[in-house]
Amino acid sequence: MLAIAWKRRRIAVILAAGVVFWLLGSWLPGPLVRLANHGYGSMIEPKLGARTAIIVLGGGTWYDRHRRLVPKGDSMTRVELAASLYKRCVETERQCFVLMSGGNPQHHEQSEADLYGGLLVDAGVKRADLILENESLDTYENARNTEKILRARQYDASVLITSSLHMRRALLAFDAFDLHPQPAVAFIRVPRTWWVPHRRGWFDADSALHELIGIARFHVWRWVGLY
Numbered sequence: 751m752l753a754i755a756w757k758r759r760r761i762a763v764i765l766a767a768g769v770v771f772w773l774l775g776s777w778l779p780g781p782l783v784r785l786a787n788h789g790y791g792s793m794i795e796p797k798l799g800a801r802t803a804i805i806v807l808g809g810g811t812w813y814d815r816h817r818r819l820v821p822k823g824d825s826m827t828r829v830e831l832a833a834s835l836y837k838r839c840v841e842t843e844r845q846c847f848v849l850m851s852g853g854n855p856q857h858h859e860q861s862e863a864d865l866y867g868g869l870l871v872d873a874g875v876k877r878a879d880l881i882l883e884n885e886s887l888d889t890y891e892n893a894r895n896t897e898k899i900l901r902a903r904q905y906d907a908s909v910l911i912t913s914s915l916h917m918r919r920a921l922l923a924f925d926a927f928d929l930h931p932q933p934a935v936a937f938i939r940v941p942r943t944w945w946v947p948h949r950r951g952w953f954d955a956d957s958a959l960h961e962l963i964g965i966a967r968f969h970v971w972r973w974v975g976l977y
Contacts, residue, residue: 774955775947782958783915783941790917796932798838799907801845803900805931806832806870807892807912807920808852808862819858819865824937828911829866831936833873835909848875849899851883851892889916889964890977893923900929907932914938915957919964926977 784791809825821829832848839846848870852862861884871877883899886892900908910931912920917933924931939958944951971977 772947775951776944779951779954780941780943783939783954786958786961787914787939790914790933790935791938793935794933796909796934798844801905802839803905803908804832804835804846804848805896805908805910806848806850808866811856811858811862811865819860821866824913827936829869829873831911831934833870833875836875847879847881849881849883849896851886851896853884853886855887889920889923893927897927897929909934911936915961919961922968
């Protein structure tokens, strides 16, 4: 009897897992992305001060088909937005500096900060106005290490650049260090659903769940005193 009961339970578990897997690739990506995007599903124009800190968070690195190390996924949009804000700052005769934060969790030949920093210079950011923070391995460390750098700098406005999915979690981390930058969304993940599982659906669901779990974990760790 126990063997029969266990067999039935195992079949039920397999069927339930199959249904969840199906939904994660079809109907669930849209609601999950919408929830992760909440509050940051549209472009927000930041206000530049007389002295503005433009903070850019790395989004990973990977190799393209030519085996060149490049920003991962949509992360190049962060470089483009930072360069655009910096250009606007210079044109309006304000003082701005760009703080590029990102270590090397992928263990490639360059950190995120070093790779993205070179692209920022190519896009028009003066080397004298660029600060590289290449030790951070996660979002919490981005905020912690950025706070240490900004502590010694003078500025009256700050802007945080990352993607729509990542923005809520990033702002929570920066808030933990009493930093309150204006959000500037570089890339908006559009919520999509499908009738049948789609490769993009699983990717979107995974990305959104990663951020939502990260937000929940932040609150739990803050509650128990780890943050």
